[in-house]
Amino acid sequence: MARYILNRLVISLITAWVLVTIVFFLVRLLPGDPFLSEKVTPEIKQNMIKYYGFDKPLHIQYIRYISNLLKGDLGYSLRYKNRTVNEVIKQAFPYSADLGIRAVIFATIVGITLGIIAALNRNKPLDYLSMFIAIVGISVPGFVIGPLLQYIFAIKLKLLPVAQWKGFAYTIMPTFALSLGSIALIARLMRASMLDVVNQDYIKTAKSKGLSPTQIVWKHQIRNAILPVITVLGPVTATLLTGTFVIEQIFAIPGLGKFYILGIQNLDYSMVLGMTVFYGLFLIAANFIVDIIYGIIDPRIRIGGK
Amino acid sequence: MEKLLEVKDLEVSFKTYAGEIKAVRGVSFDINKGEIVAIVGESGCGKSVTAQSIMRLIPMPPGIIKKGSIIFEGRDITKLSEREMEHIRGSEMSMVFQDPMTSLNPTMKVGAQIAESLIKHQKMHSKEAWKKAIEMLKMVGIPNAEKRANQYPHEFSGGMRQRAMIAIALACNPKLLIADEPTTALDVTIQAQILDLMRDLQKKLNTAIIIITHNLGVVANLAERVLVMYAGKIIERGNLDDIFYNPRHPYTWGLLMSVPTPDLDKSKKLASIEGTPPDLFAPPVGCPFAPRCEYAMKICYEKYPEEFTVSDGHSVACWLMHPLAPKVKPPVGKGVTLS
Numbered sequence A: 001m002a003r004y005i006l007n008r009l010v011i012s013l014i015t016a017w018v019l020v021t022i023v024f025f026l027v028r029l030l031p032g033d034p035f036l037s038e039k040v041t042p043e044i045k046q047n048m049i050k051y052y053g054f055d056k057p058l059h060i061q062y063i064r065y066i067s068n069l070l071k072g073d074l075g076y077s078l079r080y081k082n083r084t085v086n087e088v089i090k091q092a093f094p095y096s097a098d099l100g101i102r103a104v105i106f107a108t109i110v111g112i113t114l115g116i117i118a119a120l121n122r123n124k125p126l127d128y129l130s131m132f133i134a135i136v137g138i139s140v141p142g143f144v145i146g147p148l149l150q151y152i153f154a155i156k157l158k159l160l161p162v163a164q165w166k167g168f169a170y171t172i173m174p175t176f177a178l179s180l181g182s183i184a185l186i187a188r189l190m191r192a193s194m195l196d197v198v199n200q201d202y203i204k205t206a207k208s209k210g211l212s213p214t215q216i217v218w219k220h221q222i223r224n225a226i227l228p229v230i231t232v233l234g235p236v237t238a239t240l241l242t243g244t245f246v247i248e249q250i251f252a253i254p255g256l257g258k259f260y261i262l263g264i265q266n267l268d269y270s271m272v273l274g275m276t277v278f279y280g281l282f283l284i285a286a287n288f289i290v291d292i293i294y295g296i297i298d299p300r301i302r303i304g305g306k
Numbered sequence B: 001m002e003k004l005l006e007v008k009d010l011e012v013s014f015k016t017y018a019g020e021i022k023a024v025r026g027v028s029f030d031i032n033k034g035e036i037v038a039i040v041g042e043s044g045c046g047k048s049v050t051a052q053s054i055m056r057l058i059p060m061p062p063g064i065i066k067k068g069s070i071i072f073e074g075r076d077i078t079k080l081s082e083r084e085m086e087h088i089r090g091s092e093m094s095m096v097f098q099d100p101m102t103s104l105n106p107t108m109k110v111g112a113q114i115a116e117s118l119i120k121h122q123k124m125h126s127k128e129a130w131k132k133a134i135e136m137l138k139m140v141g142i143p144n145a146e147k148r149a150n151q152y153p154h155e156f157s158g159g160m161r162q163r164a165m166i167a168i169a170l171a172c173n174p175k176l177l178i179a180d181e182p183t184t185a186l187d188v189t190i191q192a193q194i195l196d197l198m199r200d201l202q203k204k205l206n207t208a209i210i211i212i213t214h215n216l217g218v219v220a221n222l223a224e225r226v227l228v229m230y231a232g233k234i235i236e237r238g239n240l241d242d243i244f245y246n247p248r249h250p251y252t253w254g255l256l257m258s259v260p261t262p263d264l265d266k267s268k269k270l271a272s273i274e275g276t277p278p279d280l281f282a283p284p285v286g287c288p289f290a291p292r293c294e295y296a297m298k299i300c301y302e303k304y305p306e307e308f309t310v311s312d313g314h315s316v317a318c319w320l321m322h323p324l325a326p327k328v329k330p331p332v333g334k335g336v337t338l339s
């Protein structure tokens, strides 16, 4: 197990380094000039360029960025004077993370449950209903679902607050809107996996032991069926956490989304770079954790070394 | 001898889109307590379906038991409820499957997989069941049983997994063990070990065993009686010596000739029966083997032969046994006798 974890860790670190490098150089390829909008004299502009180190050769800047990054320093925003990217993230990220994590948990639980229900009622009304929900969930994007929910539950029925982030009631609609697509994905996967497992020989063995159908489902089928679903939880987490940007806009949640979008519009190099790197590292970490969980659940992976 | 199982005129079919597959077409046989009986025959002749019908493990649908009865200890299996079957499966009768690589749950400790049926049928607490599971692993010859019980199937070799399967099957000391090609997926040396183990355990526990195989070598090693199946019917039955030294059905001759023997002249090619078994969607009215039989007569195509008794316990469904049929000699010297 220790070797498995170490192995995953090394892979994660390499991925992180590749990511930072690619993003660093890609951001510089964005057309335009970060100081263009500033109404300043060429002299001051020259000073600013110097101040941020943009006059140095690119590889020197890269080395400086990496060494700062290793200290956890993402640099100053070019746009919000005197604010570091770290500060912006520290202030806004908790909202995004809160929403994202709620969505991940909700999508996982509901998706797996729907998948199980569908598989156990194969080709019966409940199966069709679950899969209908799944297809709707996959095909309708969050920016359609969001306003629709607002219209029905906030404006018409007046059950929930329209927007903002001030308590549990405020979280319901954004969480649902954000996770719908992933619920659908997980449900379909879980259903297929359940139906695959049911045909495995060990299910027949379980039956030949005299276990009841309920015991077989709970003790033998579900645990094996969940394995392939866990592998997509990494990518699903990625989708949900990055997907928060759109939902944050719709529900006026003060998360990172706003800063990210403004950063791109203003060519705020350090903000875009910093946030991308931050998100990238965050997702790599999420995948790392998922890999570890997978290793714990599937004993065949754990074997690599004790 | 006391009868344990009585299968009477069993017919099992599968309803598929292409039509009805008549997999088992009127099979009758008895199993006595503590007896080892082999069912042999080519692939697809209905051995597994027969075995799984006894455990009621046939997927229904598409499968249906169309006719017949399966009397196990005085109760007709075909008429029991699913709930009643659960109490019989794993405790009164159990099964070992062909492929030990896929028959164990990969995410469950081997010990737990054995303990499971003890908890279910003997109402043991998990600690007690675990202890018994370790005992079972010891009994099937797995060294370091305490440690092994805590491992997962992928940490076991093929032979050890099959031992574990046998431990699962025998945990509740069933009266009947059905082993469906238990050694087919294993190496030759391991095969012999598993067969030895089954013979030892049978002696120790007095469990009746139905062993299914298409390998007559396995039969010679283990069985007391043999049922030869072809196209969903039993075409010859007898005790081990009858089948090996006095076989009467041309199909049995063919099977025997396709057994490799150590003393068989290497230059001689191993015979196999030419042709293919009949279509089970529309099995022929006559003897299903007739088209492949070099001795086939007109009547063979027209009427299914009755069972002729050769000697006590040895009977054969073949028109060649009819008093008016020409006398044919089995092909001798082709390895029909197996030492």
Ligand SMILES: Nc1ncnc2c1ncn2[C@@H]1O[C@H](COP(=O)(O)OP(=O)(O)OP(=O)(O)O)[C@@H](O)[C@H]1O
Pocket (backbone or CB within 6 Å): B014, B016, B021, B023, B041, B042, B043, B044, B045, B046, B047, B048, B049, B050, B059, B062, B063, B214, B280
């Ligand atoms: N679930 C099923 N659906 C449809 N047909 C089936 C099913 N199970 C078995 N059959 C058919 O029943 C017939 C007998 O199959 P069975 O598995 O009993 O053969 P077998 O003698 O065990 O052969 P093998 O040596 O290959 O295991 C075959 O023609 C097979 O196609």
Ligand SMILES: [Mg+2]
Pocket (backbone or CB within 6 Å): B047, B048, B049, B180
């Ligand atoms: Mg079979």
